[in-house]
Amino acid sequence: MDFFLEVSLVGLAIGGVYALVAVGYVLVYRTTHVINFAHGNMMMFGAYFYFTFAELLGLHWTISIVLTVIAAAGLGAGIERVALRPLLGRPAISIVMVTVGIASILHGAAQLIWTAGDFFLPPIFPDLPIVIDEMYIPANTGYGFLVALGAIGGFLLLFRFTRSGVAMRATASDQIAATTMGINVPAMFSLTWVYASITAALAGVVVGSITTLNPSMGLIGLSVLAVVILGGMDSVIGAVAAGLIVGWIEALTGFYIGGAFKDVVPFVVLLAILIVRPHGLFGTPEIERL
């Protein structure tokens, strides 16, 4: 039997999770023009929130998810208010450096609060693998993909059809003009961080379910940043496409060439694409290069 389809499906499923992480970067970048280096660790924190509620406090998984989303929203709003709001109007590069600082603070805090050990998240998804036409997709990967897809779809709908979604897009397009419409731009920044933190937390729970949980989990965020650059920094569609592509290539490389190449080949492809399309697959040309 040809394994190509099966491997592809698993790869695309993982790619969907990358896409969810990538969308969080794009949200923040589009509205505030900041590359958030703390995103991976916000994801890691989200996973620990869920771990705390579901494992340490023993709450039902539905309640734990709701509480995780609320805690993540608080984390996003808090980071924006304390660390980024005072820098409003400063050059993007200094704000980016602050996000690097936040990343290490979160990493250290996680070690202090939850220790450096590995944990398993209590299972959320059904235990049986998903079977499509005799092809097996591991349960956590498959259901994780569905969660990612649902979350991305939900945010896309929110941006497209709600009043605050329109205000956020207006802010992303022209902050000063948005202000002259009566839109509270700092509040929109705050909302952006809240949304980004929620996507990060959901991704964290999914990734934590597929692998294990430890304070270094946030490192995935850095490889996904490459995905975001491939998609074109400011494009949600680009982030989704690039996430799927990287997940797919990674799986194919791992299966046909060998696990050692799994982390290399996607980046070679990425470099090749960026040489042809310097602004990514769907990015806008005027993006500031850092």
Place this chain on the structure above:
Amino acid sequence: MATVLEVNNIEVVYQHTVQVLRGLSLSVPEGAVVALLGANGAGKTTTLKAVSGLLPFENGAVASGNITFFGDDIARSAPHDLVRRGLFHVMEGRRVFEDLSVEENLLAATYASSNRQTAKAYDEVYGYFPRLAERRRQKAGYLSGGEQQMLAIGRALVAEPKVMLLDEPSLGLAPLLVQEIFDVITRINRDRGVAILLVEQNATLALEVASYGYIVENGRVVIDGPVETLKADRDVREFYLGLGSHGSARSFRDVKHYRRRKRWLS
């Protein structure tokens, strides 16, 4: 008549060093159209930005003097709050949200108003500008310059302001379109009693719709008065209305050029 807007002797400085306004004062009475005229770089846009609180975005600040809106000092208000209280600034260059549709642009402007009957507000805009109605689902970035200006004014209509600051609404538009836009501006002022502070390169046009005018040079008001007085003023006729001693109209660009040359020579 009550005063909507009062600018008292303001000095504006950019980047803590570049002084642009040097003691400028003006006032806008309720329901009036007031024109603010002057050559390029005189400080007209800066004046409007000072009023609407946009200077901090460009690292500028009002260094002295004050501005009141219905008697309240605006210095303590966030710019979006001023908008919500009825002070709406239609910026130079239209500044439509290019990747939002026409109707989404109007929706964004509902943040300025407490009125939640958006459908009715949109219909009014489409009543003034039928061309926008045909393009309501189209991205604003694909509109022509004239249509974008209509949209910019349409957003102001949705906002239902008490005073509108208009920065060069005729810029880059064909004469017919300019006429159409100015007709609407006049109607908005007449039908809704919205006070307007109008910055214009086209002084002839501005003095047709305004009742009072200020002429700014180098960050100061050099001449002001009711439009009848201004129209009769020899300097204004020569330098701003382009009416030479022969009484023939010239384009404003020539006037500016002439003016610069004259300064240079004198």
